[in-house]
Amino acid sequence: MKFNFDCSENLEALLVETARSLDEFEGGFEPQIRQADERFGDFQANGVLPRAKKIGKNPREMAQRIIDSLPATEDWEVSLAGPGFINFKLSPDFLLRWVRAFDQPEKIAVSALGQEPKxxxxxxxxxxxxxxxxxxxxxxxxxxxxxxxxxxxxxxxxxxxxxxxxxxxxxxxxxxxxxxxxxxxxxxxxxxxxxxxxxxxxxxxxxxxxxxxxxxxxxxxxxxxxxxxxxxxxxxxxxxxxxxxxxxxxxxxxxxxxxxxxxxxxxxxxxxxxxxxxxxxxxxxxxxxxxxxxxxxxxxxxxxxxxxxxxxxxxxxxxxxxxxxxxxxxxxxxxxxxxxxxxxxxxxxxxxxxxxxxxxxxxxxxxxxxxxxxxxxxGEDNKAIKTRDGQPVKLADLLNEAIERASRMVIEKNPELTEDEVTRRAKVIGLGAVKYADLSQDRTLDYAFSWEKLLAMQGNTAPYLQYAVARISSIFRKMADGTTSTIEEARPPQTPHERTLARKLLFFPLALSQTRRDLKPHFLCTYLYELATDFSSFYNHDKVMVEDRPTQGLRILLCLRTKTFLCAGLEILGIETLEKM
RNA sequence: GCGGGAGUAGCUCAGCUGGAUAGAGCAACGGCCUUCUAAGCCGUAGGUCCUGGGUUCGAAUCCCAGCUCCCGCGCCA
Structure with a gap:
């Protein structure tokens, strides 16, 4: 079947359409498609429960009726769970097709609009x-x-x-x-x-x-x-x-x-x-x-x-x-x-x-x-930083300190670099860290100023995301000898880490629409961090440069898409990336 | 006084607007570099989701009451 960039929309449409023919769902049905816990599937529909409550029927029976009425497909497995959840587990083949399809930021952007330009x-x-x-x-x-x-x-x-x-x-x-x-x-x-x-x-x-x-x-x-x-x-x-x-x-x-x-x-x-x-x-x-x-x-x-x-x-x-x-x-x-x-x-x-x-x-x-x-x-004592009395940290000083710390880090990892190259990288890394520290937490929360927090470079930070990008770039550099597989040769995801990463890629559109709905960038940050985490895990378990061409093809494809999504997301956050760190 | 925010692991925070066994990072402890960058990966430990009621199949999330902290409320922006 055909599918959207945001394939939760496809599932939603499908369920609405299916429910239309069932008596219990007369007067419309809101499926409430959510991202599911990976143990249960990829997406879940919660909407049957409130519906059943409203009309006083058994939710499991109602959910089962929907499941029975769904058209047969190879694209996912459907199952009934708990009090009346409908779980969808996408097939490896579907995951592969989706990941293959969304190859350009432009395609993502067009799909992400979802409304008239304003x-x-x-x-x-x-x-x-x-x-x-x-x-x-x-x-x-x-x-x-x-x-x-x-x-x-x-x-x-x-x-x-x-x-x-x-x-x-x-x-x-x-x-x-x-x-x-x-x-x-x-x-x-x-x-x-x-x-x-x-x-x-x-x-x-x-x-x-x-x-x-x-x-x-x-x-x-x-x-x-x-x-x-x-x-x-x-x-x-x-x-x-x-x-x-x-x-x-x-x-x-x-x-x-x-x-x-x-x-x-x-x-x-x-x-x-x-x-x-x-x-x-x-x-x-x-x-x-x-x-x-x-x-x-x-x-x-x-x-x-x-x-x-x-x-x-x-x-x-x-x-x-x-x-x-x-x-x-x-x-x-x-x-x-x-x-x-x-x-x-x-x-x-x-x-x-x-x-x-x-x-x-x-x-x-x-x-x-x-x-x-x-x-x-x-400030230190839980009161707002003020210009008049105390001397708040100057923004220029903060940014320079961030670059300075990043410089030390870059030199430590790459003692052979020229001064210019160190500075170039340090700016991307240090400034990225500061921006991300601010963007990654819910904007409505107060926070205490802390050098440690704003300049952190481990864990849930911009450098971690940039590092994932740099590692992918490194793989591509090493593969540039012409013997590599093409993504057309790719087989469907099989290993747990391949699957987890592919599935996470699928959730990018959800993160975008969530961010846009509330105008809260931290939703995007959370997603990008999870994507980078799943990539890092994949990277440590499944080697990309392997003999088997279909396997290599898939892994290259996953790397390509991860890089595209990470870069697109970081670009939206105003954070630059590097080919080498 | 009125109104608005906030209270989740030792610390900093997520928790998709009511869903399944509450998750990350940092700090702690234990493993993993002759293999694509160890800014990384894997694991262990860590919880009265401020307190007490209520609503229902189901509550960190919703309603009520209370506690603590922060903010705004007549000529600043």
């Missing part, structure tokens, strides 16, 4: 200018980039937008400090961004000390927002310095943006937001500020969404509304994904509620809005 804006990274990126910025950057790659892989059109915090309150203090110290932004020395940060720190201290400094800092901000040329010039310069330092990080991480429209980009659009929301009576004046309440919501009926402060200034709620409007109007976004810290969940919930009302009033199509939030990185 235009998706992904809003991620978004650091504040005038400060260095620290470890707290890693999550949005890494997760956002990975989701962008996932969506592109699945055939969507993606716009990456870095929504810089370049118009906030911090500029009042910074401008004040610059003027008070009388520094020239062109002469900040080797590390200008660090100097800016020092100035900011000094400024903060001063404004805390006395009222008049605070007042002066506020005034600088007002001047800036009013368009004072001197302040605007300084602001521009600060942004340039900041972008240079960000770009260095993005370069290392392999992250690119289509746009970096910061908050400042929308500063002339906030008045439209006020006007329109007032006109449609979505917002109201309250205690001098302009706010939005949502009476239908249990909490936001009382908790306001402040879109204009009582001093008349805009805030991030305003710019976020203006931004959303722009993205729909100019970019025709059909979905917007915001990748931010989980502490902003209230904000985004309010933003989404407000936007839906607003767009409805203006009779505009509202994009699908997704807040992809992640947990906080905590």
């Amino acid at each position: 235009k998706i804006v992904i809003d991620f990274s978004s650091p504040n200018t005038a400060k260095q990126m620290h470890v707290g910025h890693i999550r949005s950057t890494i997760i956002g980039e990975s989701l962008a790659r996932l969506m592109i892989f699945c055939g969507h059109k993606v716009i990456r937008d870095n929504h810089l915090g370049d118009w906030g309150t911090q500029f009042g203090i910074l401008l004040y400090a610059i003027k008070r110290e009388n520094v020239s932004l062109d002469q900040l020395g080797e590390d200008p961004i660090a100097e800016l940060e020092n100035l900011y720190r000094k400024g903060t201290a001063w404004t805390k000390e006395d009222e008049s400094s605070l007042e002066k800092a506020r005034k600088e901000l007002v001047e800036l927002q009013a368009g004072n040329p001197e302040n605007l010039e300084l602001w521009k310069k600060i942004k340039e310095i900041s972008m240079d330092s960000f770009d260095a990080i993005y370069e290392m991480l392999g992250v690119r943006f289509d746009f970096a429209h910061g908050e400042s980009f929308y500063r002339d659009r906030v008045n439209q937001v006020y006007d329109s929301l007032l006109e449609h009576e979505i917002c109201e004046e309250n205690e001098g500020a302009l706010v939005v309440f949502h009476p239908e919501h249990k909490r936001f009926a009382k908790q306001p969404f402040i879109i204009r402060k009582k001093d008349g200034a805009s805030n991030y709620a305003t710019t976020d509304l203006a931004t959303l409007s722009y993205r729909q109007e100019e970019w025709e976004a059909e979905q917007i994904i915001y990748v931010t810290d989980g502490r902003q969940r209230d904000h985004f919930e309010q933003l989404f509620l407000t936007s839906r009302k607003w767009f409805k009033a203006e009779k505009r199509a509202i994009p699908e809005l997704s807040h992809v939030w992640f947990g906080t990185i905590l």
Whole structure:
């Protein structure tokens, strides 16, 4: 029979079709196809049990009736088990045909789409200018980039937008400090961004000390927002310095943006937001500020969404509304994904509620809005890493340390390599390790910052996956003498390790759709790790370069597909691979 | 106070949205390199899934109550 990339879809369709002719399943049947424990089979259908409960019949009898009605096939064995599970054990021949079929990433990508391509804006990274990126910025950057790659892989059109915090309150203090110290932004020395940060720190201290400094800092901000040329010039310069330092990080991480429209980009659009929301009576004046309440919501009926402060200034709620409007109007976004810290969940919930009302009033199509939030990185004592007091680890330092450690490892394993080659490999390995450490755990969980964790290279880590790829590549290098079998000669999988690996390959589409459904890259990580584990086990038990041509053919095929899937998966995670490690 | 997260092996975490005997990594212990890269493989040990009820064929997962930790809640982002 013909089969899909995701062959659980075939089984599901088959069961639905079969159930249609049986009385007990009148009114539809959801088979609930799941990956099965290997002891029982490859896939299992759990759906009979809830169905039987609903109509008060014996689940085993019902399951048996389905099994009896299934068309005969050589492709799998069906069996009844436990209280009413239906187990499918795929035949070796079927496994072989499936593994043979999906040979190109392009084929996988096409099959993985499963829906119409959409235009998706992904809003991620978004650091504040005038400060260095620290470890707290890693999550949005890494997760956002990975989701962008996932969506592109699945055939969507993606716009990456870095929504810089370049118009906030911090500029009042910074401008004040610059003027008070009388520094020239062109002469900040080797590390200008660090100097800016020092100035900011000094400024903060001063404004805390006395009222008049605070007042002066506020005034600088007002001047800036009013368009004072001197302040605007300084602001521009600060942004340039900041972008240079960000770009260095993005370069290392392999992250690119289509746009970096910061908050400042929308500063002339906030008045439209006020006007329109007032006109449609979505917002109201309250205690001098302009706010939005949502009476239908249990909490936001009382908790306001402040879109204009009582001093008349805009805030991030305003710019976020203006931004959303722009993205729909100019970019025709059909979905917007915001990748931010989980502490902003209230904000985004309010933003989404407000936007839906607003767009409805203006009779505009509202994009699908997704807040992809992640947990906080905590310091030693279980409190969030903060910029102000403690000195969080700088992102650049973390990445350099990762490369450094990987270098030592590479040199230890390959003392003969040139310095350049060591560095090249160390970057792939070290940066891969850091990215994977973040991506491989559920994004909604907080985690404590730990060098040991972020830089680990054994076990469930990127280097382990990269190592599997390198070993496969090594096999292919050794076989490049023309005497090798072709995959057309391959026999079906027989040994336990061949079978386990082939079966795991089959689950790749499930991992992809799971990852896409929840926008959680750790599902993909878990799958890739299991795939690499099954490969490593296979590698240690079944030699590829054997005399028997059908055996060799199969094993080459398994290696080829494992490599393709691992590379495709790692590419989605933003992690590079190496031919040699 | 209101709302939201979290609690699973010594440590760090998975657990496919209610399925079969709860799984990995690290750390510990014992094996495996004259054979395709030992960043690896094989094995041993390790559990009150926070506690107590409930729902049902079946609960780490769902409902209720309680304990502990974290976060958000009027002009920061």
